Amino acid sequence: MQQSDNRYRVLIVDDHLVVREGLKLILETDPRFQVAGEAENGEIAVRLAEQLNPDAILLDLNMPVMSGLEAMRALKSKNIEIPVIILTTYNEDELIADGLELGAKGYLLKDTGREHLFRTIESAVRGETLLQADIVGRAFAARQRREAKQAEVKPQAILSxxxxxxxxxxxxxxxxxxxxxxxxxxxxxxxxxxxxxxxxxxxxxxxxxxxxxxxxxxxxx
The missing domain is CATH 1.10.10.10 (Winged helix-like DNA-binding domain superfamily/Winged helix DNA-binding domain)
Structure with a gap:
């Protein structure tokens, strides 16, 4: 999947221009990475993923038109197997759990450090999953809360x-x-x-x- 110059080609997907620009500046400081493209919503991201075939996708969860999770489902339905790294914030635990179930290869807080960003992308391209311990704990706790809530809901009675x-x-x-x-x-x-x-x-x-x-x-x- 990599280009002949051996740089990792990354698609950045976030509805905030300042986030995209920030990630782009960070990636361009290292010769191992190249920004293949940018998208402001999941719909554009899916289209660009098909056209550009990047090595990895940095994907926001909350976006207009098509969310990050919807984009992951769309990629899956098209059999596009590009490693996805989710960009997240501290208040999206349930969405993180959903992304994990959809096969995300990593989670990055939007204020993550430069070196951790690089390691996470490299791990994802190698097919490995790199998760911060606190994010894993939060995602697991969110899943447990959801399962407990579902267990409390009584099934609807079906009457003739x-x-x-x-x-x-x-x-x-x-x-x-x-x-x-x-x-x-x-x-x-x-x-x-x-x-x-x-x-x-x-x-x-x-x-x-x-x-x-x-x-x-x-x-x-």
Whole structure:
């Protein structure tokens, strides 16, 4: 992937001109690196990655038009295997975790030192992943928080049309006998439906079933 002069060709992607210019100035101070191109959003970055085939991409996460994560997904869908190094700040832990799952080869804080920037790019081009310990810890903690939050969310109950109808009658204060008469079914069938509803919601009373249905947006009182 490298040019004949053996310099690493880097694509810089950030929506802030001052960040792009700063990185460009730093890279141009070392003969091992060359700026292959610049992009202000993910959409342009994907297009330039196809055209320029750089050795590495320095990629911001939060950008207009197309974010860094969306750009990584787009590159993946096009089978473009260029090492990506994410440019990040201290308040993007969950996005860092997402980038790790998408195969980012490194993470750089935007105020990172010159030598660390160079080492990270070289490692990425070699196919290695170079991560700062504090960033790894933050990304891991963010993933754990997300998994814990997801575990707390109860799955939506899936009710049949008849079960919803019965719950609507129940919410209006109808008794099983009255529901059976209005729906043209037996009282035993109504009770069987109610049992199924209780099981789906994990409750054991009509009031709890109504409350759960309202909470999940199945009933609107």
């Amino acid at each position: 049309v008849k079960e919803v109808q019965i719950l609507q009658f129940v919410a209006k204060g109808y008794r099983s006998k009255e529901i059976a008469f209005d729906m043209g079914i037996s009282e035993r069938t109504v009770k069987a439906h109610l049992t199924n509803i209780y099981n789906k919601f994990g409750v054991d009373s009509r009031m709890q079933a109504i409350s759960a249905a309202v909470e999940q947006g199945i009933l609107h009182l």
